[in-house]
Amino acid sequence: MYEWLDRLGTEVTVGGYLSLPDASVSRLARRPMSVLRAELRLGALASTRPRRLLLHREASPLSRGWWERRLLKSAEFAVYDFDDALQWDRGEGGLVRRLAPKAGKALVAVRHADRVIAGNAVLADWACRYQRDVVVIPSCVAVEDYRPKASYELRDPPRLGWIGSRHNEAYLLEIADALTEVHRRTGARLTLVGTTVPSLGGLESFIDRVAWSPAGQRTALAEMDIGLMPLPATAYALGKCGYKLLQYAAAGLPAVASPLGVNAGLLDELGMPAAWTRDEWISAILGLIGQSAAARERLGRTAREVTARAYSYDEWLPRWRAALELEAVPS
Helix, strand or coil: CHHHHHCCCCCCCCCCCCCCCCCCHHHHHCCHHHHHHHHHHHHHHHHCCCCEEEEECCCCCCCCCHHHHHHHHHCCEEEEEECCCHHHCCCCCCHHHHHCCHHHHHHHHHHHCCEEEECCHHHHHHHCCCCCCEEECCCCECHHHCCCCCCCCCCCCCEEEEECCCCHHHHHHHHHHHHHHHHHHHCCEEEEEECCCCCCHHHHHHEEEEECCCCCHHHHHHHCCEEEECCCCCHHHHCCCCHHHHHHHHCCCCEEECCCCHHHHHHHHHCCCECCCHHHHHHHHHHHHHCCHHHHHHHHHHHHHHHHHHCEHHHHHHHHHHHCCCCCCCC
16 A cells, blocks of 8 residues: 555555554553554544545454444545455454454445445455445556566575465465475475464474565565465455465566466466466476476566566556546656
């Protein structure tokens, strides 16, 4: 969202909540006054009756829809933006998620916004049941911010890679058997850019964890040989917008992914292999490892070029500005 706002060329007022890694009970409980101030700021914002308001995902982790309704109805023109299948997130996880699931507030937001921006067709199809004005704008990346791979010679041992949040790293367990077999055959290790807290059982024996940071994510991918994006066959995963795959492509990193939802089309566009079953994952990863450095380089560079052309913020900025009913910036 900040990438879009940085490109607007228009003065905006940004109202974040607490900017924490997550909204777990323990994190919120340690900051009661900060939470109170955040909730009061939402009321103050609604009272200003803004001319335009853009709400991304949710207004508050504690809301069950009341803040989303009040904020969106307070504005002259209100846009709701979502890029995950929040409508199918019914509270699995911690206490806060169970008491204030995202599904209910996403439905409230879609119904009360004047326009909805959906990150893909799956999300848009659902939103269209409750909202007449839905615009699809895909997840984008700033290719120029990612350090491209300088060498496509395999590391010794080969370096598989994954980047993401603590919650989503459990997706790697979907392909644990395949990763273990690839490690057995090649000695390949897995670099995991995210949390440094071990949580993946037997996979941890060949995982090297790197703490996520805004700057680090733009350089760490170039040190990997093959990126991974497994997804489970669930409704929530179906709504994913393929951002991780676009990050790999932005760095020119060959990758393998589950062909679910948006990923299926992205893999075709980027020329990267798809895998569902254990054997398909083993075959796809070993296939990339067995290619020549020149072949991996052609794959990586083509993916980077496609991403720069079709999934950059600058390419989609005119449509994003139009969705907010902002005038085009003079060239």
